[in-house]
């Protein structure tokens with residue numbers, strides 16, 4: 059019996075050490091505290107179960123899919139939502155500030171302020187660095203949304219790793235899910251159709267992904283917005299991103315999912331785009347420990 063206890067204690071110590079090592083190795087920028095914590099929890103769970111302990115897995119399973127901040131919006135959706143005809147749940151809000159082409163601040167009817175990132179689209183950068191057409195996209199979003207009422211539709215995942223609400227932004231409530239309704243009333247779609255954004259599909263939020271791809275194709279065919287830019291050095295990299303599912307960093311030789319906290323921090327000159335996981339690995343890149351592509 060004593061032996062058994064000694065072995066158990068050792069296993070726990072080893073697991074603890076492994077978790078501590080994992081924690082050191084994982085990058086922990088201030089914005090990513092929660093995620094890194096979740097990741098190190100995950101490593102802890104893996105370490106414990108691989109060393110044969112009977113500790114139940116569920117107890118420490120990190121809820122990466124649903125960040126802690128998500129609780130707040132559940133309250134909102136259960137009390138203040140409006141129903142459109144086909145049961146699309148909508149949250150009415152007023153846009154108070156445009157951060158860039160695909161991110162705004164809104165005030166909910168409860169007076170609560172939320173930062174909202176539009177689902178499925180990516181506009182060129184205009185804040186931390188300026189990409190071609192970034193300023194135009196910001197100006198467009200500002201002109202169309204600032205001080206306007208909008209109706210937010212959420213998808214499977216309510217928030218991203220930064221705590222931003224992820225939403226489809228309806229300019230007026232849709233009466234049904236149809237191509238006509240989406241292309242005329244949903245701002246995410248309008249951004250694509252007018253060439254202010256490119257498609258960025260991040261599972262599991264894929265409800266309108268097929269429509270979005272079609273709208274982008276239309277914009278490309280008529281050279282709308284950014285698709286009509288003269289080909290400069292930066293343009294190819296930006297276009298490449300359209301079909302890329304993984305983004306590598308030439309410096310660190312790590313690769314990430316598009317929505318990883320590290321992806322936005324890779325300097326444009328260091329970005330490498332991969333269509334598949336295989337392609338990245340064959341090129342000698344390692345999967346990121348945070349987003350686990």
Ligand SMILES: [Zn+2]
Pocket residue numbers: 313314315318319320321346347348349350
């Ligand atoms: Zn990553």
